[in-house]
Amino acid sequence: MNEQLLTFLIPIAGALALAYAFVRAQWVGKQDVGTERMAEIANDIAEGAQAFLRREYRVLSVFVVAVAALLAFANMGRADSSPLIALSFIVGAFCSALAGFIGMRVATKANVRTTNAARTGLGQALNVAFAGGLVMGLSVVGLGILGLGVLFIVYQGMFLDASTTATLAESIGTVINVLAGFSLGASSIALFARVGGGIYTKAADVGADLAGKVYEGIPEDDPRNPATIADNVGDNVGDVAGMGADLFESYVGSIIGTMVLGAAFIPTLAAEGGMPLGAVLLPLVLAGVGIVVSIIGSFFVKVKEGGNPQRGLNIGEFGAAAIMAVLSFFIISFMLPAQFSAETPIVGAFDYTSLKVFFAVVIGLAAGTAIGLITEYYTATHTKPVTGIARQSITGSATNIISGLGVGMYSTGGPTLVLVLAIIGSYSFAGLYGIAIAALGMLSVTGIQLAVDAYGPISDNAGGIAEMAELPPEVRERTDTLDAVGNTTAAIGKGFAIGSAALTALALFAAFMQQAGIEAINVANPIILSGVLLGAMLPFVFSAMAMNAVGRAAGDMIKEVGRQFAEIPGLREGTAKADHKRCVDISTAAAIREMVLPGLLAVTVPVIIGFIDKNMLGGLLVGVTVSGVLMAIFQSNAGGAWDNAKKRIEGGVTFDGVTYGKGTDVHKAAVVGDTVGDPLKDTSGPSLNILVKLIAVVALVIAPLIA
């Protein structure tokens, strides 16, 4: 099998993913939606979600056109790039948006069908919810690989000059420079989607919760509460579409980062007589094979009536990861020489073996799993830290908050140590390429990981619909079971997301240095150190913007709920219908308005600093990566721990012989923690994962311009 053939197989893997996603989506669509009331609610949610995405994409299209024009202009007449980078950018942005759209679309179909299936049993409900998640997961990886694969073929056809090894290396460099626009498109849409979706969902959630508190006689999750539909829409646009865009950009970023670093091996590999592009194509091939493995893994996700759905999810996800690990050994052995010595920028002379590259992949998988398990320890319902928060709730919300902040900050320790070991380990095995390939290892089975992730919010939404449609309690119990069992697997997925974000950012950082012709970034230079300081500050300010936006939007929502109860006669008594649409509009408008500033900040700061001093930009990347990863872990885990401390108390918890449960003062104190944690874990925290990569991608894209 030669390189050419491999190159053509890659987009085919992407197409396969999309085809299978289409089949599963059709299947989901054929399921019964249940009662009329259920259909009506589901329709409201789906309409709200689509309305939001439409308005979001309309705003973003202006941004995309503007940036595309800038990119085309800046890369005009350059030998090492081309104005076509604007095309890559547009395609990347489009694929990212499309992945979010498809995922959200199927999720809003799957939710009500999951509810309906849960009326008869657990097994079929799992099938529907997981199928919804799988469509999302496969769309993300499918569009990523298809887009990258096709553009790579097109650009190869235009720029490739294989006459000598030197021209080959140079022209592949150009191809990848132009291709990097795809990653930029994906990342910038992802950031806006994550921030916008995160603000939407938490404005609605916090607003709906607090409205119940501020205005007497409006229970928090009552169907009469006008904000409930917005709350459910939020789950879809935030947790589903936002997460899809997030992983799409991680996936694409890690592939591009690895390709850039792999391009440095072309002369060596050509001289060895193997595939000259082996190291460049390896990430694409691993990703393509990962798609097939994800589809295979999805067949194992099943549950018998009365069985534990956790088992099926675990077998599916861990099985896929294990198969992938084994296969990657053969793929790497096939594509890279058993042994080769290469001198690359930054790393210098280094002895590589295909076995050691494989070890880097294994390190990535092991590190992702380890971070996931640590995450679970700090956030799962029955662990020591979460129980500690529950206990501290006895003395009120202040101690609940203090101990939650403590748990979140403390929880940065373990993942940091794992990351450090993974970085040093994969680097000592295979240099910077090793770090990049470790990130890719974590992300190779994104298809099924994302399916498991997205399955959670779908089940959650299904429960909400059951409540609003006033179905019998056993339906809600079943959807709750589905939702709960996904948590462990989702925590592991979060570990992979954080770990891969850190390693991908490092890979992109190295790729940036290589493309910008920077040999070393000496932090003893105060200008570079200032860059580090500035970069480290960005996640703080960015988080603050996101949090303040949630606060403001939630305030608007609370006022609107109050207005409706005051002005709509009969609403309080349940005889009149609430105006859900207005609440949906408020969340939508707020999310769109508030996502712009942080998004622009992320895109413009690296450009400005880069044109001031490219080394300072290097410092900025280091600062934003380090501080962003830590703040993301802190915020996500604090939020998760507060959430589950509340759930722990709701399940009834006994301290010193006294049992506390739902409705007690202790529970009320824990609800405060949960509400504080909401924007941390669902708005600012996850956005930071994207922020660090987006800034690195911006740097990579402008690298040739400031070299």
Next chain:
Amino acid sequence: MNEQLLTFLIPIAGALALAYAFVRAQWVGKQDVGTERMAEIANDIAEGAQAFLRREYRVLSVFVVAVAALLAFANMGRADSSPLIALSFIVGAFCSALAGFIGMRVATKANVRTTNAARTGLGQALNVAFAGGLVMGLSVVGLGILGLGVLFIVYQGMFLDASTTATLAESIGTVINVLAGFSLGASSIALFARVGGGIYTKAADVGADLAGKVYEGIPEDDPRNPATIADNVGDNVGDVAGMGADLFESYVGSIIGTMVLGAAFIPTLAAEGGMPLGAVLLPLVLAGVGIVVSIIGSFFVKVKEGGNPQRGLNIGEFGAAAIMAVLSFFIISFMLPAQFSAETPIVGAFDYTSLKVFFAVVIGLAAGTAIGLITEYYTATHTKPVTGIARQSITGSATNIISGLGVGMYSTGGPTLVLVLAIIGSYSFAGLYGIAIAALGMLSVTGIQLAVDAYGPISDNAGGIAEMAELPPEVRERTDTLDAVGNTTAAIGKGFAIGSAALTALALFAAFMQQAGIEAINVANPIILSGVLLGAMLPFVFSAMAMNAVGRAAGDMIKEVGRQFAEIPGLREGTAKADHKRCVDISTAAAIREMVLPGLLAVTVPVIIGFIDKNMLGGLLVGVTVSGVLMAIFQSNAGGAWDNAKKRIEGGVTFDGVTYGKGTDVHKAAVVGDTVGDPLKDTSGPSLNILVKLIAVVALVIAPLIA
């Protein structure tokens, strides 16, 4: 005037400070303590504070002996150092502890005498409170300069070899290496004092507050509440002794850092024919003159009856800073040649002028003031951010917390930009020496700054005593006025503390590189980058430890209060006396127990990493500095903003036509924020300032060993 004479004048300035401090302390002691009840309360507080310091110092003496032995052993038989570094370490630790002890001692005398003076008027109360603060401030700078000055003379006598310029430079290098132990001693005691004092004060404060909430019928700040004495002790050991140790180490650290960097100029300055040690002695001379200026400034702190005490404090502090700026121009012109070119390690060839060195001092002063003003904007009672937090309290404690976290994170932006400008500005004027001298500029009038800082808690304590002694309300009003007007000046002081911590850490970082023979720290190397990541993680874990410690200790306190009310008949009715001593013991034991682990973490981690890889230690320093400075700003400002949002509501605030005040639900929500902010702003936040410098000093001290 020659170098020799100058060298002898330096410790004399220190002795002068101590002598004047002694005079003022005597004066404070001669004031009347008031009623018998007041004397009794004051005595309880003073005893509790002394008991704590005694126990703390007993534990720390073990640590000091152990580290001294290690230092002596590690530096045995080295040409560039000497086991005498252990002596420096012990003297530094002793001076730091003594400064804390003197400050605490006089503060516990001044508090009740301020209360008594406030019974007749504002003017004399200000005099007493400020005199107490001044004793503290002058003890800190006096002991610092006396200790450093005498040791410098002793070590010069032992090691100096002025036979050639080369031997002079080398032998001064040895002198400074040995002297660096003084800074290590100061910093490690400071960290323990800050952490221990911070845990003590907040355990007592949070415990006393919450006990009132958990057990019905115990008002929060009632004299019957057994935790009130511990609360007042806490103000003294945390805010006074802790802050004294903090600024002592900043002060010493910035002097040592500047001396190390100044030593690199010896060959150049000798060749120019000026003072060869001009750049080494400059920080000592500036500090010595700063003492005299601080004493002069203190004469301007006065208030007429009915006048605004803020005016006196401002004239004193800003006047001193202005005089210092002018004098430093002449000092620098006198000690450094008008123009000289030198090639130093890291910076390389660079053209210096005495004028540009002076500009660096001015930049330091300007940056400190700017950060202070920004700090005030984010935390003062009537500003937009604080009003915003007050408004968000309408919808409950959750939104109060979210918006406080937002304000804290957002507030990192401005100070970071100022720091970046200060770093780049002072570096471009005078290289790394410029950064160090900018830090020194901020700290040169520490004497009076600290007086103003310490005056706050003394006034606060005076108010507490007025309450407990059940004096007429106008007494409390006067002490409150005193306390309130110190806030702006204290905010400026905080700006100087944060700014100088960052710049001092950078100076120490540069000094470490110079002594360890590191030319560049390339963060593109993943091992160094791992160091950055590890370092950035430390402030998170360290903060978590401090916060969790406060939570645990507060829990113990709450239980003890409950026990006393259950077991002491008549306590609730006010007929029996509470057992204050037990509460004091609980806070003491908890603080001592909980300070050990974070303290050891700070001291051992850099040693371990340093012996693994000195470059990785360089990365660690960058990470801990950047993340520590940001986390410190975030935590201090969030805590300050919550505190004042609560005070804003207590003063009555109107939103949308509704006025909210003390006792409303809105106020209760704001109290939660205040309580959450307590450990952030008074325990973990300020400890981080020390952490970053301590780790840098540890690195500097082990630098010759790992070079």
